[in-house]
Amino acid sequence: MGNMQIYDEILHSYKRCVEAGLTSSIAHPVIILKGKYIFLLTDDEGYLLDTMCHEKILCHINFDFSIGISFKEEAIGTNAISMAIKLKRLVYLEPQYNYCDILKKWNCIAAPIIVDEKIIGYLDVSTIERDMTEEMNVVVELLSDKIANEYKNCLKNFELVNKNIDFTDKQIKILIMLAKGYKELTISRELGIKPVTVKYHKKKIIEKLCVKSIQEAIVKATKLNLINID
Known part of the structure; x- marks a missing residue:
């Protein structure tokens, strides 16, 4: 046909x-x-x-x-x-x-x-x-x-x-903390970075995982075993 x-x-x-x-x-x-x-x-x-x-x-x-x-x-x-x-x-x-x-x-x-x-x-x-x-x-x-x-x-x-998702160590930490319910301000204090930097990394995480929100990013990263929140 x-x-x-x-x-x-x-x-x-x-x-x-x-x-x-x-x-x-x-x-x-x-x-x-x-x-x-x-x-x-x-x-x-x-x-x-x-x-x-x-x-x-x-x-x-x-x-x-x-x-x-x-x-x-x-x-x-x-x-x-x-x-x-x-x-x-x-x-x-x-x-x-x-x-x-x-x-x-x-x-x-x-x-x-x-x-x-x-x-x-x-x-x-x-x-x-x-x-x-x-x-x-x-x-x-x-x-x-x-x-x-x-x-x-x-x-x-x-x-x-199977492709190399080049998360930085900081982005992995931020993603794990977000998955655990941490707010941006708390994350910035814990990691010693500015809140605007946390926002920047959240944006990059969303882009790399090809999703529309950080909530979707957390779900997808968990399913793909990219983060461990235990």
């Missing part, structure tokens, strides 16, 4: 989102799945990475859903994930179109997870209780976008960890 075709599909998706009344500023999907659903996350080759399902659906799973099983066409026949891999787009497959009998009762929607125009995996949402509606397509698209954004954030954090 060429880039222009991908962009056309994105534009069509945007149009559907607008028609559905969605805004780009929503904090979470506007449709919540209630009922017997199973969520599958695979890598870009269709190998299962993770799964989550409603407890009521466990009795309907009649084959091994272990991490690492393959949803490739040659492994389990025609299915939504294998078709999404082939077509590189969202696919809805009704039960009768699954090739193997073990999948014959499943309604499935699978969509690629795309980061910077590269497919990094696939999300599948399946149910046995009813047909998937067009609204479900939007839900799966929103979920796959959310996963892609989370992945991108993880990459950014990984890059921060």
